[in-house]
Amino acid sequence: MTKCFNKVLAFFIAFALVAISLSGGISFITNATDTSTSQQPDWKSHPEDFKLLAFTFDDGPSSNMPRYVDLFSKYEGAGTFFVRGISIKNDDSYSMMQSAIDAGWDIGNHGDNHLVATIGGVGGGEATYDQINADIVNLNTKLESNLKDRNGLPYKVKFYRPPNIKPTENTFKVCTEQDLAVIWLKYDALDWASNKTYNDRYNVFKNGIGTWKDGDVILCHETGVVGAEDTYKILEELLPEFYEAGYRFCSINEYIQMRGISQYQLSGKLPIKNGNRNMVTNIIEVAREKASCGDTNADYVINNKDAALLMQYINGWNVNIETESSDINVDSKINNKDYVMIMRYINNWDITLGPAS
Secondary structure, three states: HHHHHHHHHHHHHHHHHHHHHHHHHHHHHHHHHHHHHOOOOOOOOOOHOEEEEEEEEEEOOOOOOHHHHHHHHOOOOOOOEEOOOHOOOHHHHHHHHHHHHHHHOOOEOOOOOOOOOOOOOOOOOOOOOOOOHHHHHHHHHHHHHHEEEOOEEOOOOOOOOHHHHHHOOOHHHHHHHHHOEEEEOOOEOOOOOOOHHHHHHHHHOOOOOOOOOOOEEEEEEEOOOOOOHHHHHHHHHHHHHHHHEEEEEEOOHHHHHOOOOOOOOOOOOOOOOOOOOOOEEEEEEEEHHEEEEEEEEOOOOOOOOHHHHHHHOOOOOOOOOOHHHHHHOOOOOOOOHHHHHHHHHHHHOOOOOOOOO
């Protein structure tokens, strides 16, 4: 009887221990699950839920470049550096730029010798086509010969910012030939202005929280101006507030990929609008201006959604399309020729949508 009782007692003790163990285990698992669901989701998986800003930094490369890469990495972000040939001192300069590329940043062209097109010619006059071409192409060659993209392929420079923001018609001609988008600014950090105070610069950014729009281009300087250190300190303080307000930070190239914009919607000479001198100030607004031909679903971007809709229409599906935008070669027919053109465009062939193609 005693043996039987002991067996029963041992069974209940074992059962109780297992129950306690399971209870603790279940509690632990529940707590772990609660912790994981409270974490900030990866914004790059859902970029449509955020406002994306394109921060840009001029006049490097310098020792400040790694500082900005590290600062923006705290917010899973990046931006675009517009570098000058005269700032490239040695292999360390290329190493810094390569590290920035590997971290998701763009390297843009800001002139080999920082030639100001309006005053860089003989006697302080307008620079010639050949002078501007050399200033842009020489730096492109240096960058593309010494840098790799994140896939290990030769780097392709896609963006140009005119020194002093003073382009001429020859600037746009060269950039059209070189397939470069001419990037201006929507908002200015004022770090170049000697008559501005720290508070003036601080207020530019502080006032931008909640008011800056998706696709806005922000002009800052990495180095070489009176307020360069102010810009770093201000961003160090305010980037968390931008982040909490629903903003995220990306390079221009990453922006156009996330928003389904083709490089050719930014490249080349743009229409003069509101005195912007043909330059990109808000990326998505410029893309919308150039997205009519080929935008079969009328969402202001040209991407695989347009190609799929066009093919469905060609194959007789009952779908609604923008017929005028879908006749891409303007031959009064919508057929496979239009589909081939849009696919080449999406895949970055050197093609212009419309009758000139």
